[in-house]
Amino acid sequence: MATPHQQLQPITTRPPAELTPPPSSAVPKIRAQHLNFYYGTFQALHDITMDIAANQITAFIGPSGCGKSTFLRTMNRMNEAVRNTRREGEIRLDGEDIFKLDVASVRRRVGMVFQKSNPFPKTIFDNVAYGLRINGVRKKSIVEETVQLSLERAALWTEVKDKLNKPAGALSGGQQQRLCIARALAVEPEVLLLDEPCSALDPIATLKIEELLFEIKNLTTIVIVTHNMQQAARVADYTGFFLLGKLIEYDNTRRIFQNPSKKETEDYVTGRFG
Amino acid sequence: MTRQVTFRRRFINAFMLSLTGVATLLVVSVLFFILGYLLWHGIGSLSWNFFTKLPKPTGETGGGLANAIVGSAKILALATLIGVPVGFLAGIYLAEYSGRTFAFVVRYITDLLNGVPSIVIGIFAYAIVVKPMKHFSTFAGGCALGIMMIPIAVRTTEQFLRSVPTALREGSMALGANKATAIFTVVIPAAKQGLTSGMMLNLARVAGETAPLLFTALGNMYWSAGWSQPSASLPVMIYQYAISPYEDYHQQAWAAGLVLLALVLSINVTARLIMSRGSSLARR
Amino acid sequence: MAASTPVLEGTPQSRARSFAYGLKAGDELAYVLTLAAASAVILIVALLVYQLWISSRLPIHKFGFSFLTGRTWDPNAGDFGALPFVFGTCVTSALALIVAVPVGVGAAIFLAELAPPKTSNALTFLIELLAAVPSVIYGLLGIFILVPRIRQYLAPALRDVFGFLPLFQGPFYGVSFLSAGVVLVIMVVPFIISVSREVLMAVPVEQREAALALGATRWESTWDIVIPNASTGIIGSGFLALARALGETMAVTMVIGNTPQITASLFAPGYSIAAVIANEFTEATGDLYLSSLVFLGLVLFGLTILINAFARILILTTQRKGAQS
Numbered sequence: 001m002a003t004p005h006q007q008l009q010p011i012t013t014r015p016p017a018e019l020t021p022p023p024s025s026a027v028p029k030i031r032a033q034h035l036n037f038y039y040g041t042f043q044a045l046h047d048i049t050m051d052i053a054a055n056q057i058t059a060f061i062g063p064s065g066c067g068k069s070t071f072l073r074t075m076n077r078m079n080e081a082v083r084n085t086r087r088e089g090e091i092r093l094d095g096e097d098i099f100k101l102d103v104a105s106v107r108r109r110v111g112m113v114f115q116k117s118n119p120f121p122k123t124i125f126d127n128v129a130y131g132l133r134i135n136g137v138r139k140k141s142i143v144e145e146t147v148q149l150s151l152e153r154a155a156l157w158t159e160v161k162d163k164l165n166k167p168a169g170a171l172s173g174g175q176q177q178r179l180c181i182a183r184a185l186a187v188e189p190e191v192l193l194l195d196e197p198c199s200a201l202d203p204i205a206t207l208k209i210e211e212l213l214f215e216i217k218n219l220t221t222i223v224i225v226t227h228n229m230q231q232a233a234r235v236a237d238y239t240g241f242f243l244l245g246k247l248i249e250y251d252n253t254r255r256i257f258q259n260p261s262k263k264e265t266e267d268y269v270t271g272r273f274g
Numbered sequence: 275m276t277r278q279v280t281f282r283r284r285f286i287n288a289f290m291l292s293l294t295g296v297a298t299l300l301v302v303s304v305l306f307f308i309l310g311y312l313l314w315h316g317i318g319s320l321s322w323n324f325f326t327k328l329p330k331p332t333g334e335t336g337g338g339l340a341n342a343i344v345g346s347a348k349i350l351a352l353a354t355l356i357g358v359p360v361g362f363l364a365g366i367y368l369a370e371y372s373g374r375t376f377a378f379v380v381r382y383i384t385d386l387l388n389g390v391p392s393i394v395i396g397i398f399a400y401a402i403v404v405k406p407m408k409h410f411s412t413f414a415g416g417c418a419l420g421i422m423m424i425p426i427a428v429r430t431t432e433q434f435l436r437s438v439p440t441a442l443r444e445g446s447m448a449l450g451a452n453k454a455t456a457i458f459t460v461v462i463p464a465a466k467q468g469l470t471s472g473m474m475l476n477l478a479r480v481a482g483e484t485a486p487l488l489f490t491a492l493g494n495m496y497w498s499a500g501w502s503q504p505s506a507s508l509p510v511m512i513y514q515y516a517i518s519p520y521e522d523y524h525q526q527a528w529a530a531g532l533v534l535l536a537l538v539l540s541i542n543v544t545a546r547l548i549m550s551r552g553s554s555l556a557r558r
Numbered sequence: 559m560a561a562s563t564p565v566l567e568g569t570p571q572s573r574a575r576s577f578a579y580g581l582k583a584g585d586e587l588a589y590v591l592t593l594a595a596a597s598a599v600i601l602i603v604a605l606l607v608y609q610l611w612i613s614s615r616l617p618i619h620k621f622g623f624s625f626l627t628g629r630t631w632d633p634n635a636g637d638f639g640a641l642p643f644v645f646g647t648c649v650t651s652a653l654a655l656i657v658a659v660p661v662g663v664g665a666a667i668f669l670a671e672l673a674p675p676k677t678s679n680a681l682t683f684l685i686e687l688l689a690a691v692p693s694v695i696y697g698l699l700g701i702f703i704l705v706p707r708i709r710q711y712l713a714p715a716l717r718d719v720f721g722f723l724p725l726f727q728g729p730f731y732g733v734s735f736l737s738a739g740v741v742l743v744i745m746v747v748p749f750i751i752s753v754s755r756e757v758l759m760a761v762p763v764e765q766r767e768a769a770l771a772l773g774a775t776r777w778e779s780t781w782d783i784v785i786p787n788a789s790t791g792i793i794g795s796g797f798l799a800l801a802r803a804l805g806e807t808m809a810v811t812m813v814i815g816n817t818p819q820i821t822a823s824l825f826a827p828g829y830s831i832a833a834v835i836a837n838e839f840t841e842a843t844g845d846l847y848l849s850s851l852v853f854l855g856l857v858l859f860g861l862t863i864l865i866n867a868f869a870r871i872l873i874l875t876t877q878r879k880g881a882q883s
Contacts, residue, residue, distance in 0.1 A: 078770065081766075102284065112771035297664035298673075300665075384599055386863060428599065454588035478690060482695070484808045489839045535691060539691075
């Protein structure tokens with residue numbers, strides 16, 4: 001759902017993200033169609049239909065409880081771990097219905113970074129290597145190479161290369177979150193979902209993570225949920241605005257923030273509520 | 275890396291997870307087996323005789339375990355009289371009065387006592403009661419079981435008194451009550467559910483104890499008058515009858531086992547219900 | 559309470575004052591009483607240790623440390639050695655744990671991770687009831703139900719499959735190390751399940767989610783992540799179960815065979831510390847015999863103290879670790 005190229009004022013000091021042309025392939029990376037989701041009798045998502053473009057950063061914004069995290073977690077089927085939930089509708093990854101695939105396979109291809117960093121009580125090395133090992137990669141040299149590569153991509157390598165055998169819990173909050181990103185990247189996911197990854201971090205740590213997202217965009221498709229509008233504006237190519245379980249508007253980020261077509265969107269991005 | 279999770283991983287997943295279900299089933303079924311066998315073998319021998327008659331000499335049928343039932347009742351009553359007050363008061367001290375280090379010491383020692391094997395408690399009771407008195411007695415048995423009741427009484431009391439919010443204590447004292455009054459008129463009643471349930475579980479636990487009675491109350495084929503004679507008790511009789519070579523005794527052992535288990539389990543279940551449902555059940 | 563004005567007898571003020579004095583005295587009385595009770599507990603335990611110690615003076619004096627390594631138990635000859643009983647206690651307890659830990663942890667995993675909450679609570683309730691069954695009843699079932707079944711099914715099966723090991727060789731009559739071990743398994747499993755389930759449930763959900771999000775299967779996330787997180791608590795539960803098994807008297811006495819011997823075969827009858835004390839205490843003739851039994855009791859006591867202390871430290875460590883994350 002991309003829009004034609006337009007001349008616009010930059011809204012941050014960062015070089016403006018380009019208005020990317022629509023993806024050339026007809027099949028988007030993820031396509032959700034008429035997705036409804038229920039926690040018990042409460043309907044958390046209403047008829048969500050949207051396409052996630054490959055190798056772009058897509059952000060979900062909206063006030064608390066609007067369903068953006070719920071939708072995110074549906075994309076890698078994490079919601080299934082919660083009891084008493086029900087889903088209607090489809091989600092397709094590269095055209096395949098994710099609910100017909102083996103759930104562990106889906107999650108390997110669609111990785112997730114959580115709001116609060118959750119490193120395993122293992123060494124830094126073992127944290128990143130875990131995903132590789134359970135997926136059958138055993139050869140020491142390959143594991144070591146991949147761990148290093150993942151840590152480099154997560155902008156953490158220089159800080160931890162001398163202490164790979166130290167416990168992960170000894171790292172700072174921002175470093176732990178980057179470790180979790182490295183861990184997720186190690187299994188080479190096709191999509192990386194981030195659920196408010198910076199909400200517990202200070203501005204400098206947040207900046208580091210936002211910068212690394214730009215770097216890894218071409219490796220994987222990124223979907224990020226954020227309650228911080230400015231972050232979406234800084235980082236995302238496309239933004240979806242959720243309210244009360246409905247997708248109100250989904251468009252190029254520039255458009256959403258500068259020229260939204262729905263009133264609710266405009267009210268939210270101008271701070272009238274939320 | 276493969277796109278699909280290998281069959282091997284999925285198989286291991288399903289296999290191991292079902293194994294855990296099997297393990298649970300096995301364990302739970304043991305309970306039903308126990309109940310089942312006791313009912314099957316024991317219910318036939320439960321009769322009026324069983325509850326009212328004395329044991330008959332070996333080989334004769336028709337005897338009962340009346341003396342064991344009464345003996346157990348006497349021993350347990352004495353044990354409660356000895357163990358509960360000591361434990362209860364000590365628990366109050368730990369919860370309301372004590373300083374940090376002394377409390378730590380008392381708690382550690384209490385846990386130590388809790389971990390003493392019951393047969394060693396029997397040896398202890400033998401040394402301090404049976405030897406001076408120069409004979410086995412109901413009193414010695416009561417002492418042994420009473421000592422076993424102390425640690426749990428202390429822990430339960432302290433735990434439930436501590437769980438009463440400070441606001442209640444302060445409310446009482448603000449009305450002019452001194453500390454002791456506050457404790458006995460407000461705090462303890464507020465904790466009465468947990469305390470009652472805890473004491474019941476305590477009693478259920480020692481009701482089934484056999485080892486400490488083996489050389490304190492010993493055993494008796496007849497009535498035991500007073501407190502200074504050796505006395506029969508249900509658990510000891512079960513043991514003695516079970517290892518005897520007589521079929522009639524075996525039958526009675528089953529019946530006694532059924533009675534003992536029914537007693538212990540019903541106390542347990544009642545105690546837990548009191549905890550979860552509230553004091554309305556206790557008034558029944 | 560110094561009064562500035564005199565108070566007449568029988569007036570409301572005097573009644574109030576004596577009530578207040580009574581209260582104050584009540585306060586002190588309560589303090590003294592409860593302190594006495596707390597001290598009594600300490601005194602009782604001190605007395606217990608002391609009694610055990612002085613009652614063991616004879617064999618300590620006569621045998622010293624070699625009591626623990628002595629292999630013969632011959633009351634007639636006055637030769638007492640603890641090794642067969644220590645051996646039996648350790649073998650049966652070890653056997654019990656080897657089986658009970660996997661089964662117990664497995665069931666705990668099911669109850670903590672897989673079963674829906676209401677089912678999990680109901681099943682846990684039933685399993686905890688198992689822990690309340692008196693030992694003598696386990697012994698009763700052991701003698702009449704379990705031992706014949708073991709003789710008929712389990713022992714031949716073990717001999718067929720593992721008969722090349724000396725563990726499963728030799729004749730099997732029923733009462734044996736094996737039977738005692740099996741009974742202990744059943745008695746000890748509820749404790750392992752109860753504690754393990756709690757520590758498993760205490761592992762933060764985020765850890766599990768992190769593993770699942772990487773594409774781990776349910777089992778992999780449990781085995782690789784949840785269990786290591788809970789490992790110290792689970793090991794602690796194993797130690798607590800071990801302490802219980804070591805001191806277990808009646809059920810073991812009834813099925814172990816009461817034969818003091820040290821042998822490699824689990825099929826052979828044996829003896830444990832608690833069992834020999836239970837069986838021979840009232841029939842012991844002579845001071846040396848009796849006090850050797852008491853000495854055995856002291857040894858057992860020492861063992862259980864060590865293991866319990868270990869277990870508590872471990873469980874405390876897990877709780878603190880869980881609180882940090």
